[in-house]
Amino acid sequence: MINQVYKLVAPRRLEVSYEDISLNTDNVIVRPKYISICKADQRYYTGTRGEEVLKKKLPMALTHEGVGVVAYDPSGVFQKNQQVVMVPNTPYEKDDLIGANYLPTSKFRSSASDGFMQDYISIAHDRLVALPDDIDMRMASFSELISVAMHGISRFEKVAHQRRNRIAVWGNGSLGYITTLILKKKYPEAEIIIIGRTKQKLDYFSFADEAYTSNDLPEGFSFDHAFECVGGNNSGVAVNQMIDNINPLGYIALLGVSEDLVALNTRMVLEKGLTLQGSTRSEREDFEAVVEFFEKYPDGVEELQRLIGQVYKVRKIEDIINAFEKDLNQYWGKTVMEWQI
Template sequence: MINQVYRLVYPGQFEVTYKPRTINSDKVIIRPKFLSVCNADQRYYQGKRDASVLEKKLPMSLIHEGVGEVVYDPKEEFEVGQPVVMIPNLPIEQDDHMDENYLRSSRFRSSGYDGFMQDYVFMRHDRLVPLFKELDIHTAAFLELVSVAMHGITRFNFKSHDRKQTIGVWGDGNLGYITSILLKNKYPESEVVLFGKTKRKIEYFTFIDKSYLINNIPSDVEIDHAFECVGGLGSEMAIEQIIDCIKPQGSISLLGVSEDPVEINTRMVLEKGITLFGSSRSGRNDFVDTVDFLEQNKEVISYLNHLVTKVVTINNIDDIRHAFEEDQVSAWGKTVLEWKI
């Protein structure tokens, strides 16, 4: 069969590519249904990656957040029409001491490897996780981002000490919102404190215990541990504030992505004995944990639903471009593509 793949060839310009594929393989054939635009996709679309990176990775199909419907399964492990979340990470080896998302040999869709903007996606069985009925399909579109927060919290559980009276979250964007709601449900006895930049965004965090604007943090504020969900140029200030507020021997989980190096006050990291660790992407276990968690804590789904701010129907390439432009001007939430092309 001939599969149509919709690729970004230059910043702001998409083209269709025709790729021959065979159904006589062990891959499950998935029809994408709902996709979600990520900041990483936008950086490619807007040409905000280094020129050498763009030259190396383009042309490439974007989008690594999405759900689809099973069209064909040669092993009949999935039912035809079954909704599944698609895992973008593709490991080709196993290491007993390293998660699949940190293996240098792993490939990742929409980062040097074609993403989900295709007529059909051919996937290994272990790259798919079934969804449950009560999970809103628009919200399911960005389960990958939820799994990233879940992965960071899982690592936090192993690396932090047991005193978790107060957990601070820096960042009032999508990742900060998701991380905060997961933390509040996984550590109900802990006080989750948000440190944000915009009062209007902070108002969405109705489930947290306390919040501060980052330009007005009282000098006596102390936290046991922190999550940095800012990224970009703002991550440097966020890390600096966290180091000031955190109690000795606390842990800092870095989740925000920055294109440029940031300065860190290592003197105070040493003086306070701070554990500082990074988390990136996620793997199959994180997706399974995320789906299981939401099925057992269905009240969380309604909070995640608030992140869906735009649903754009995609019938052609012009619609794709329109969706990315619309997403750029959105100050809050996730843009979901209803994939009908």
């Protein structure tokens, strides 16, 4: 079966590649339906990952956030036209201690292998999680980002001490919004606080107990644990604010990605006995937890739907380019491509 794959060959330049998909394997064939654009995709698309990185990675199909419908499953585990979310991480070994999302041998789509911008995806059974029939597929398209927050919170639950009266989240973007929402649902008795740079974006966080801009924290502000969802060049400023204001023996989850080295106040990390833990990507169990969240918290799904930004119908390569270009200037939420190519 000939498959069309839409690959980035140079910054802002896409071309079609024709590749064979074998139907004589155990893999499921999935037709993408909605694909969400991530900031990591944009760093490749705009060429800001750097020339050396691009030389190693390109040509490559972008995107790792997507949902689709099953076109063919030789085993019959999934039914034809069943809605599924695709897990972008592909493991090649199993380690009893280290999760597949931390193993260097794993290949992550749109980073170490082709992403979801294809006519069809050949994918292993364990890389698919069934979605409810009535789910908003536009919202479900960014389940991968939700799973990243879910994974970070699962690690927090295993490591952080049990005094969880006040939990603060830095970052008023999509990841901060999702993390704050999940924390509020999981810890309804706790005070969940959001800190961001933009007052207008903080207004979206109606479910948070407190909201502050990062340059206007109240006198005596403190909390038990914190989540960093800022990333980029401002992540260092955010983490140092956390270190300054967190209570002794607190836990800080690092979820934001920065391309540059970040200077941290390690003296106060030692003095307060803090735990800083990094989390990246996610695995199948995190996607399963996301689907459970969808089913358990319909009001949470309504809040997540507020992250749906512009939705672009994609029928040709020019539509993909248009979606990526418009996404660069999107103020709030996630750009979603309705995949009709």
